[in-house]
Amino acid sequence: QKVETVTIGVAVAQTSNTALLGQEQVIGARFAEKFLNGRGGINGTPFKLAFQDTGGDEAGAINAFQNLITKDRVVGIVGPTLSQQAFASDPIAERAKVPVLGPSNTAKGIPQIGDFIARVSAPVAVVAPNAVRQALKLDPKIKEVAVLYAQNDAFSTSETGTFQQTVKDQGLTLSTVQRFQTTDTDFTTQVQAVLNAKVDLVIISGLAADGGNLVKQLRQLGYKGLIIGGNGLNTSNMFPVCQKLCDGVIIAQAYSPAQASAANQVFVKEYRAQYKKDPPQFAAQAYAGVQVMVEALKALDRKKKLNTYDLDDLRVALNKQILAGKYNTPLGTISFDKEGELIQKEFYVAQIKMRDAKNGSFVYLK
Amino acid sequence: MDDFLQTYGFLIATMLQAGLLGLSLYFPLQAGQLSLASPGFYAVGGYAAAIMLTNPAFAGLRDTLGNGMFPLTWLAGAVLGGLLGVIVGVPALRLRGIYLALATIAFVEILRVVALNLTVTGGAVGIFGIPQAFGFQDRWQYIFLFLPLLLLTLLFARQLERSRVGRALRAIREDELAADAMGVPPTQYKVLAFVIGAVLAGLVGAMSAPFLNTWNAKQGTFDASITILAAVLIGGSRNIWGPVVGGALLAAVPEVLRFLADWRLVINGLVLVVASLYLPQGIVGALERLGRPRPPQRPTSAPVSAAEVKS
Amino acid sequence: MEFSQFVQNLLNGLAIGSVYAIFALGYTLVFSILGIINFAHGAVFTLGAYFTYTLVVGEFSNNGLLKGVALFPDGSPLSGNPLTFALATLLGAAGAGLIAVLIERLAFRPMRSRGADPLLALVSSLGVALVIVNLIQLLVGAEIYNFPSDAYGETPPALSFTLGGKIVIIRTVQVIIFAVSLVMLAVLGYVIGRTKIGKALRAVAENPTTASLLGISVDRFIVITFFLSGFVGGLAGTLVGTAFGVAGPYFGVTYGLKGLAVIVLGGLGSIPGAVLGGLVIGLAEAFVPAEYSAYKDAVAFALLFVILLVRPQGLLGRAAIQKV
Amino acid sequence: MTGAGMTASVPVTTDRNVVLEARNMTRRFGGLIAVNDVSFDVREGEIFGLIGPNGAGKTTLFNLMTGLTPPSSGTLTYRGQTVTGLQPNRVAALGMSRTFQNIRLFRGLTALENVKIAQHTRTRAGLWRGVLGAARAEEAQVERRAWELLDLVGMGDRAGELAANFSYGDQRRLEIARALATEPRVLLLDEPAAGMNTSEKGQLTAFIREVRDRFDLTVLVIEHHVPLVMNLCDRVAVLNFGQLIAMGNPAEVQRDPKVIEAYLGGE
Amino acid sequence: MALLEIENLSVNYGAIQAVRGLSLTVEEGEVVTLIGANGAGKTTTLRAVSRLLRPVAGSIRFAGRDITRLPADEAVKLGIAQSPEGRQVLARQSVQDNLELGAYTRKGSFRADLNEMYERFPRLGERRDQLAGTLSGGEQQMLAIARAMMSRPKLLLLDEPSLGLAPIIVREIFSIIRELNAQGVTILLVEQNARLAMNASHRTYVLEAGQLTFSGNSAELVNDERVLQAYLGG
Numbered sequence A: 001q002k003v004e005t006v007t008i009g010v011a012v013a014q015t016s017n018t019a020l021l022g023q024e025q026v027i028g029a030r031f032a033e034k035f036l037n038g039r040g041g042i043n044g045t046p047f048k049l050a051f052q053d054t055g056g057d058e059a060g061a062i063n064a065f066q067n068l069i070t071k072d073r074v075v076g077i078v079g080p081t082l083s084q085q086a087f088a089s090d091p092i093a094e095r096a097k098v099p100v101l102g103p104s105n106t107a108k109g110i111p112q113i114g115d116f117i118a119r120v121s122a123p124v125a126v127v128a129p130n131a132v133r134q135a136l137k138l139d140p141k142i143k144e145v146a147v148l149y150a151q152n153d154a155f156s157t158s159e160t161g162t163f164q165q166t167v168k169d170q171g172l173t174l175s176t177v178q179r180f181q182t183t184d185t186d187f188t189t190q191v192q193a194v195l196n197a198k199v200d201l202v203i204i205s206g207l208a209a210d211g212g213n214l215v216k217q218l219r220q221l222g223y224k225g226l227i228i229g230g231n232g233l234n235t236s237n238m239f240p241v242c243q244k245l246c247d248g249v250i251i252a253q254a255y256s257p258a259q260a261s262a263a264n265q266v267f268v269k270e271y272r273a274q275y276k277k278d279p280p281q282f283a284a285q286a287y288a289g290v291q292v293m294v295e296a297l298k299a300l301d302r303k304k305k306l307n308t309y310d311l312d313d314l315r316v317a318l319n320k321q322i323l324a325g326k327y328n329t330p331l332g333t334i335s336f337d338k339e340g341e342l343i344q345k346e347f348y349v350a351q352i353k354m355r356d357a358k359n360g361s362f363v364y365l366k
Numbered sequence B: 001m002d003d004f005l006q007t008y009g010f011l012i013a014t015m016l017q018a019g020l021l022g023l024s025l026y027f028p029l030q031a032g033q034l035s036l037a038s039p040g041f042y043a044v045g046g047y048a049a050a051i052m053l054t055n056p057a058f059a060g061l062r063d064t065l066g067n068g069m070f071p072l073t074w075l076a077g078a079v080l081g082g083l084l085g086v087i088v089g090v091p092a093l094r095l096r097g098i099y100l101a102l103a104t105i106a107f108v109e110i111l112r113v114v115a116l117n118l119t120v121t122g123g124a125v126g127i128f129g130i131p132q133a134f135g136f137q138d139r140w141q142y143i144f145l146f147l148p149l150l151l152l153t154l155l156f157a158r159q160l161e162r163s164r165v166g167r168a169l170r171a172i173r174e175d176e177l178a179a180d181a182m183g184v185p186p187t188q189y190k191v192l193a194f195v196i197g198a199v200l201a202g203l204v205g206a207m208s209a210p211f212l213n214t215w216n217a218k219q220g221t222f223d224a225s226i227t228i229l230a231a232v233l234i235g236g237s238r239n240i241w242g243p244v245v246g247g248a249l250l251a252a253v254p255e256v257l258r259f260l261a262d263w264r265l266v267i268n269g270l271v272l273v274v275a276s277l278y279l280p281q282g283i284v285g286a287l288e289r290l291g292r293p294r295p296p297q298r299p300t301s302a303p304v305s306a307a308e309v310k311s
Numbered sequence C: 001m002e003f004s005q006f007v008q009n010l011l012n013g014l015a016i017g018s019v020y021a022i023f024a025l026g027y028t029l030v031f032s033i034l035g036i037i038n039f040a041h042g043a044v045f046t047l048g049a050y051f052t053y054t055l056v057v058g059e060f061s062n063n064g065l066l067k068g069v070a071l072f073p074d075g076s077p078l079s080g081n082p083l084t085f086a087l088a089t090l091l092g093a094a095g096a097g098l099i100a101v102l103i104e105r106l107a108f109r110p111m112r113s114r115g116a117d118p119l120l121a122l123v124s125s126l127g128v129a130l131v132i133v134n135l136i137q138l139l140v141g142a143e144i145y146n147f148p149s150d151a152y153g154e155t156p157p158a159l160s161f162t163l164g165g166k167i168v169i170i171r172t173v174q175v176i177i178f179a180v181s182l183v184m185l186a187v188l189g190y191v192i193g194r195t196k197i198g199k200a201l202r203a204v205a206e207n208p209t210t211a212s213l214l215g216i217s218v219d220r221f222i223v224i225t226f227f228l229s230g231f232v233g234g235l236a237g238t239l240v241g242t243a244f245g246v247a248g249p250y251f252g253v254t255y256g257l258k259g260l261a262v263i264v265l266g267g268l269g270s271i272p273g274a275v276l277g278g279l280v281i282g283l284a285e286a287f288v289p290a291e292y293s294a295y296k297d298a299v300a301f302a303l304l305f306v307i308l309l310v311r312p313q314g315l316l317g318r319a320a321i322q323k324v
Numbered sequence D: 001m002t003g004a005g006m007t008a009s010v011p012v013t014t015d016r017n018v019v020l021e022a023r024n025m026t027r028r029f030g031g032l033i034a035v036n037d038v039s040f041d042v043r044e045g046e047i048f049g050l051i052g053p054n055g056a057g058k059t060t061l062f063n064l065m066t067g068l069t070p071p072s073s074g075t076l077t078y079r080g081q082t083v084t085g086l087q088p089n090r091v092a093a094l095g096m097s098r099t100f101q102n103i104r105l106f107r108g109l110t111a112l113e114n115v116k117i118a119q120h121t122r123t124r125a126g127l128w129r130g131v132l133g134a135a136r137a138e139e140a141q142v143e144r145r146a147w148e149l150l151d152l153v154g155m156g157d158r159a160g161e162l163a164a165n166f167s168y169g170d171q172r173r174l175e176i177a178r179a180l181a182t183e184p185r186v187l188l189l190d191e192p193a194a195g196m197n198t199s200e201k202g203q204l205t206a207f208i209r210e211v212r213d214r215f216d217l218t219v220l221v222i223e224h225h226v227p228l229v230m231n232l233c234d235r236v237a238v239l240n241f242g243q244l245i246a247m248g249n250p251a252e253v254q255r256d257p258k259v260i261e262a263y264l265g266g267e
Numbered sequence E: 001m002a003l004l005e006i007e008n009l010s011v012n013y014g015a016i017q018a019v020r021g022l023s024l025t026v027e028e029g030e031v032v033t034l035i036g037a038n039g040a041g042k043t044t045t046l047r048a049v050s051r052l053l054r055p056v057a058g059s060i061r062f063a064g065r066d067i068t069r070l071p072a073d074e075a076v077k078l079g080i081a082q083s084p085e086g087r088q089v090l091a092r093q094s095v096q097d098n099l100e101l102g103a104y105t106r107k108g109s110f111r112a113d114l115n116e117m118y119e120r121f122p123r124l125g126e127r128r129d130q131l132a133g134t135l136s137g138g139e140q141q142m143l144a145i146a147r148a149m150m151s152r153p154k155l156l157l158l159d160e161p162s163l164g165l166a167p168i169i170v171r172e173i174f175s176i177i178r179e180l181n182a183q184g185v186t187i188l189l190v191e192q193n194a195r196l197a198m199n200a201s202h203r204t205y206v207l208e209a210g211q212l213t214f215s216g217n218s219a220e221l222v223n224d225e226r227v228l229q230a231y232l233g234g
Ligand SMILES: Nc1ncnc2c1ncn2[C@@H]1O[C@H](COP(=O)(O)OP(=O)(O)OP(=O)(O)O)[C@@H](O)[C@H]1O
Pocket: C323, D029, D032, D034, D052, D053, D054, D055, D056, D057, D058, D059, D060, D061, D101, E134, E135, E136, E137, E138, E139, E164
């Protein structure tokens, strides 16, 4: 069977607790569809996106992948949202020989799942240390550090490992490590421990709601020092939670709206026009995922018309092409190593600046 | 056909798996015990298999046994489930109704937190890269594991129901005190039913770890407990087919409703409401009502009691 | 443990515990009358918060069908002042109460009249919860909303005092939640324990058929119960929302498990039990030493398990009566 | 359980025919003494009546005897074996079976099943033998006996009906059949005639005698219907406020002024 | 005018027809007995009158008003009270609470009635704080009867009131029936102790397998061959 219309699958969490993150990814992907098709699609032929909801669990991700692979007959998949889901669903794509780009999977071991698995999300080990270095730049006197993380969240626990390592590497003292659950709301106990440890830097790995509450309660109860937030807090969704108290939180970024590339500037402009705010990282990464697929398809198409391919062959070819290419995305120029691990040049550190109770922005630090 | 299996094979296997988990809850329920511990045993079974299949400590064993490793993981899952079943069941079965349900949920939660904190279980990330049973390539091939197990379990359950032990369980469900007074020792049989469920759940867990490719603490949670219970009730809690039908259905509905896109979970919720309103005895219960029960047959060989005394 | 630390833990425990308690009050109310676990309670709790939010802010952002809809183009008349906020909270709670009544009508009553297994109510309420949560997401997205920070006027965010040279702190919101849960406990306790309505409610709870044989209108009392439960739940939702933000559609549902643990620990159907259970679990969590905080949830549930083994009917629950 | 002194105060029977010996049985509920230091013997094969005003402690005494309520003090021995302290199912296995004043059938099961279940202690098949279908003969036997017993109480044609659907009086009959299914040597009936009309009560009297003879039973019966008691029982014990106030043959007891005052009521 | 008129009443439990085309009347101020073998449908009839069961056919009129579809609690408000089969005391409530709930539909004080019940049944007085579920069978029966009386009904339905009661209390119950009747309360009585009941009543209906077989003046029926045979033990 030849490929008539090119369909790219997007499997992210549109329901469940994880939808908070998935929603931004949906926006990013939709945006890419509209924008890239507006610019001619794949050498003049528009492509289509097929969305399948993964929910927040493993079975949901597998089902979404299966549907995309056999029913929607996609050439490649951007997804899933969580690394834990990726460990369940990526092997499915791997066996079916369908290329996958993880848009937000930052855990260790994702590209190693197989030849067809790559990601556009830089692993924590690469991103997280930047924030600590930046904090030390802002306040060289920092000595004592408290680390807090959501222990029921896979990504937060792996991120905290990196943070803790960095703290040691930088010669700082790890005064206390506190755990919480993503479903927790009250952090008085943890905050108390932090305050008692008299630290001057707090590092939080969690998701938006719990992370935001933690920041809020830290401030309300009198913590004055610097706060670093991990990848899960890297969303404006945190603003309504800690409101004015979000001010000053430092977050390492794999993406910056300020990134100077032309690709990004156009993206940011269009995004702002439509959503009246800066694109968040998860949207940018999902966008990048779709863009990488599309550009790889374009390159293939130039060599041999896509509609002459068998779907199976196209998938294999696409995977090769993805790994071979170099892409000018809003994330900057990116490429992949042979395992499928992302090679990204620029990382950023931003600090939250709240304009009022609801609105704020990430201000990028040099 | 191939495409169908590719797309829905995983779902079908999940439906069978859900049916099995439903049955694991059904056994204690037969003795009137509302135990929601199944996801705990399921998680433990899964961890046992995942560890045995990935941990370097078992590398030698894996090399020696080859595919024989998989049945061994099943055995391990079942035995661990059973052992834990005894440990939890003996104290917990003094409780009744919702109290028992909550005590078993407490057990599930404790296990979950422990799994999050251990290194062998891979902490919150869990264990991934689990090798495939018998080199299975596709999810649907797991039907070859779950279906025979389901059939065996059904057969077991049916035979159990018709036996002296099955009667004892029913008696306890109906009236524990009266059962006791009529010579049925309640504790012993309650623990038995509980352990049967635990063994089954552990076994299913062990089969499920390769099936899902990965295993983590989210596999045994409160939500799972409630979903399984809902499946049993929707299917019908008084007939062995109930948990199977309910489990399969509840696993299938959200997938079947995929075409509704954003509305699918809303509709899924409505399905649950409507089903519980219109099928108060569950689906199988409703079907049973259609066919009126066959009156019991007098054993043919029975000598008609000579001294028939009318009271 | 130093005394100041002890006091701090105590305060923390009471603070966490009163959140659990306030959630559990409405939960246990329905259980005490109908003997069913209403899984939709978490969703009703969530709705209370969203209703109040709608009243004081009146617009939602990006991701739902309601994006761009502004209820109050010139700003909500109910915002900007603690008194109007209180009013909005009560209205939100009343809204939640009405939803609870609706749920009873549509999802529970028909089942009762068909003589279904009471456990099945659990499935139907689960379905209702699923509908509500996903409708919220469809309408206003999964994002986090928060009340204006001036909801309580010029109150300081935290109160602190020194004990033996150490500072002990507590957040103001939590003092408010604690106080409100005690007030609700007192009111509900009085109504159920001391009035004719309460007596009738207890009769309905124990045996609806017999109650109706005594001239008690069972359906009416059930409606009252659901309204109260929804009202109390909705109120709690807003309060907890002011403390922690309305963290998306699942906001209330995440309290479901703890809430269940709380009412079972306290003794099913016992109103003071719900509060006591909440505080006990809160305190247990607060007193888990920091280095074992990873096991906090396990500690709470282990405690529940152990207490149940010692007191199978929960702390304040009454043992089943078995006169042979 | 019992202080040595207390047991010593009651002469130990040497009567070989005694099956049950109750010694100083006492049960308190909070401040209330529901059964107060009750001692008596029951002889093999007799029909032993237990009467007394409402709340005198009759049912409680049955509960103590069958293990459903542990005594505060005192013992019961059955053919020399101590029964008190045993679980109800052990008591049943020993050969003592009962009916309940507040009927406690397995309401959701059929009449047939009710009677089959009660044969539990007389059968052996465990989990695996049952599941593997290796207990056919035993099952057939259980089935046969169940039908016989239902026929005995006149319910052979209603074997498949749910116990809950039987009317009150019919439920009482079914309870007797169920109790008989445990193959007891001692049968304890708590108000078996309640809910039966006068002519049914008459039939019941005959029926109880009949089963006693047929199954070699010793029967204890609590009953408020005086003519039935007087007609049926070989001996009658009277409880009042937990204490044994009279014991003897029916005619004696009926004339006892204490009994008339507390229970029968004068004219 | 008849206080209670039942016409052509049929009540089913699923497929089981428990009462079939039953018609009977109870005049104001009358005591009427309903007798019949186990399973004849007596309890079913009373439950239909109390509106706990929904008839499949026929009508029930009370004081001239059609109550066939009335909810049970409304029936109590009209003045119908029942002491039900199986007693149905509220096990978790105290004796006193049970009695007070009996007076639920009444406005104003009912202290006097409460004291009266305790006088009539001293055992209940002694146990006023005991949970009803822990009472002995007979004690519960007294409570059920007393509770029904607490609502001061116009029509009192008694389902086997003597069940489980000691002879001395049975006598008390029947004297209460006479007294209440003298005060103008109408009573519909189901009893197995047929002779006692018939002696205390004006008229008697005999029910068999859900249908009325015959009825008449109690004083006459007591000597009727058929009744003697079937219900009075010859
Ligand atoms: N669990 C309990 N708690 C408190 N009191 C109890 C309990 N069980 C029984 N009693 C009391 O003990 C006394 C004896 O009760 P029991 O049931 O043995 O009486 P009975 O002689 O069988 O009376 P009846 O003829 O009415 O059945 C009663 O007064 C009853 O209220």
